[in-house]
Amino acid sequence: SWNDRTLNVTPMIFPFDPYTTSYAPVTGIAVGNGKLYISLEHQNLHIAEAEYFSEPAKQTKLNVSEIGENYYDRGLKNDKNIRIAKTDGQAHAVVSHNGYIYVACGNGGIGVYDSNLMHLNQVEVSDIAMDIREKDGYIFVASGNSGITIYEPDGNGLKEVCTLSIDDKFCAQVVPTENGRFLFVHTGDMSFVIVDISDKSNPRIVQTEFN
Secondary structure: OOOOOEEEOOOOOOOOOOOOOOOOOEEEEEEEOOEEEEEEOOOOEEEEEHHHHOOOOHHHOEEOOOOOOEEOOOOOOOHHHOEEEOOOOOOOEEEEEOOEEEEEOEOOOEEEEEOOOOEEEEEOOOOOEOEEEEEOOEEEEEOEOOOEEEEEEEOOEEEEEEEEOOOOOOEEEEEEOOOOOEEEEEEOOOEEEEEEOOOOOOOEEEEEEEO
């Protein structure tokens, strides 16, 4: 029953088959607590055992991002481990940190779950939670028309550190640099903004790039 927040199901998530009906596009992937977490837009949050990532063949390992995630051309060893958690709003992105799973749920704010996808809390945001990332113990959220918001984990909740308006632009994506000093913010007008986040309580825009 969809009245339950966590369900035990066995859908096929990986590998993607273009000839098979897809339930929803994958919007985010996070690994933590020995498990794989997948957010699906227009759908919910999936969870699977991280066996999916075990011992990939060297020829299938591809470095695909500036923060070192990898894609592997392998299927789940046991798809019976897949579960689904119902989210409050579209699941735009997911991140794992210190045993907690944080989901950017659009108009639903930020969903907080434990490692088994038990819903713990729903954090309200001032506009819409479009993207979510973690770096050095801080949670960074693209908050739509409100700009970017920096949070500090507080138990099963989040404590707001600062919100920065990005020239009244709609913020859709945030990417912290590896050294944790800067945050790249994608806006809706074919531009991105570089924000200095050295001081989490006082971030500042340092550069805007177009096209």
